[in-house]
Amino acid sequence: MRAVYLILCLLFMSLLTTGQAFAFEDNESEARYLLSQGILSYLQNKGQSTPSLEELREAASLYPEYPRSITDSTGKKFVFYTPVERVVILNTNAADAMTIIGADRLIVGVAESVKEKTLQYPQVSALPSVGKFSEPNIEAIMALKPDLIISYINWPDPAKLEKHLPSSMPVLRMEFYKANNYRTEIESIGHLLNEEENTGRYLTWYDKYFNLVSERIADIPEDKRVRFYAESGSGKSFGRRAYGEGTGLDDLCTAAGGVNVARGYIKDYADVENEWVIRQNPEAIFIWSSKGGYTTDERSEVIALHDNLISMPGFNTISAVKNKKVYVLTPEFAFGSSSPVALIQIASWLYPDRFSDINTTALHHEYLANFTHTSKEIWDSGTFYYPDGKD
Template identity: 50%
Template sequence: MRWITGLILLLLIIAPAGALASAEDDARNLLAAGILSEMKGEGPGIDLLRDAASLYPDYPRSITDSGGRVVILYRPPERIVVMNSNAADAASVIGLSDRIVGVGDTITKAPLQFPDLAGLPNIGKYNEPDIEAILAVRPDLLISYVLWPDTEKLERHLPKRIPVIRMDLYKADTFRSELSELAHITGGSEEAAAYLSWYDDILSLVNERVGSIPDEERVRVFVDYGSGKSSGRRTMSEGTGMHDILVAAGGVNVASGHVSGYADVENEWVISQRPDVVLIWSGKGGYITGEEALFREARDDLMGMPGFSRIPAVRDDRVYVVSSAFGFGTVSPVAVLKVASWLYPDRFADIDTDAVHAEYLTRFTHAGEEIRTSGTFYYPAR
């Protein structure tokens, strides 16, 4: 109780004589609310309140995560669990790698992408967490997808002292805001500021060069996702990552308005649309070496489909393969730039997009030289 009294006195001392800056005002309100909750026996715990008081006005901090829940941290997290590759990717970019103590199984299986994280304790699958393994690494923050795992599999089994932030960190329309919020609540960093500046510069460059193109002059694109489950080809329309990338790159998805999401379309329909460019989305390549031949085969297979020689994209040799490891998350601005250069080569003739990707790998990832020289992220490479 002595500590509670001391914290209340602290709040009185730091009470504003006038208007406080927003961040300081938020910290004071959060600290006051935490103290009141503690007095009711529902608070975060005296240790966290003590730390927050010593860190004031930098902490407490709060965000509303993508699951719509308010998450409060009373001190910067020092032991973080990332449950999926997108969370690991984002956390690494904003300078949190050395605070990660547990990772999902997709990260343990990607040593070339996450050489500094792959050997950490495995805390289960992104949708099937191993609660005992999570508790064993004593985390003070856990980052998961918005929908997976559901709360019955995760939060229900965790003590209240372990906050969970739910963010997808791969969707084009929410990625930047999510990353910015994650950087804020974990303490901010020069790495986060540098990455977000780079992110904005790349997307601004693309928009400056394609944003004013009239709708009727935009390049028409078919996105191919392999053979259809029922017949024909499978495509990606509104609601998919590839659709967002090609729209940001100034293209028109020919499947838009015809189907949505992931859907099968007849070969005859694809031919009838006469797309200027075909983008083949592949689950191969990325942070794996020696898979360029698989990209070449996928491209050759599509271009050899009966009747596809009548498609302008095939006739003009404008068929490209993109790895799923290239389009989502922190690398997404490079993907938008690369696709834009394929759609409008004259507008990007002065940009070495391969060099931009190499810069991304060097500045913002921990991938080794073998990935920079032998990883296949798109085909043809030039």
């Protein structure tokens, strides 16, 4: 016991000499700073965010591995004085992230949307349900006694989640699917959960293909880049449901070298007139499909989305339709951990001469083998994008 108190005192004294540095070179410098801050907060009794003496004792015994911190995608910072051992996830993107960094063993409860993905998450989908991603069951969550809950930024509303939970059950809000922030989120959660090795292996693979695409399209002038239109089918009120700047599909297609015809016209998601789409005359069209992916019986629905668009009155005059450059993408393929494969596929559709040396099917199988728990059944029978050469 005296040794623990001595460590606490020494770490507190280090606060006086280390300054207020927030860029940490390694785990030890981070742990030293966070523990010192925790001790200071405890001595000053700063309220709800103050760690308990028991937390500080345990953190000191785990030093220099802990404490660890993470800042979620809303900008909120969390400090964990001990390892996270029980995690509740409220969406499939969080399940995907936890799986590829090798931390899915920590999951104790999942949203209904995860339970439905039995072929994608054979073990995790069997865990207890905690309700819908937007309407969580608070009693079910609390019964599982999680150290951490992971949700989207906007769903569920804090009034349906944080408001009902004790401070000992923090809610980390991250997306894990948008290309412009995905890498940072993965690196952050991997560090928090002490999965740096698995995370590093995945990010090395991730960087390889994102960098490859960036290098191969770098010399294409803006006015020579392929103009694309992105949507998810019929509009909610009229016309088509278009995807603009700020959506995951726009991020990915832009990273592949495309220019969205809706940029500057809409933000995020919005209905647009059919006539507007025809006037834009995009050179490629990408359709987001909620069907397909890690299933073996939804191929016809994916194909129907494609065929519905190309048969719309007047759409036969659009360059993308005339040149057979209309493509369907499923979220399990386009977003999240498999996004490097999707990026390569989209780039090869936009600029086939620059990516003819890459076999996207083989690359996708490599991803499935190395970073998922899926079986060969889904590799061969799943419809992740269309056309895919399986007809």
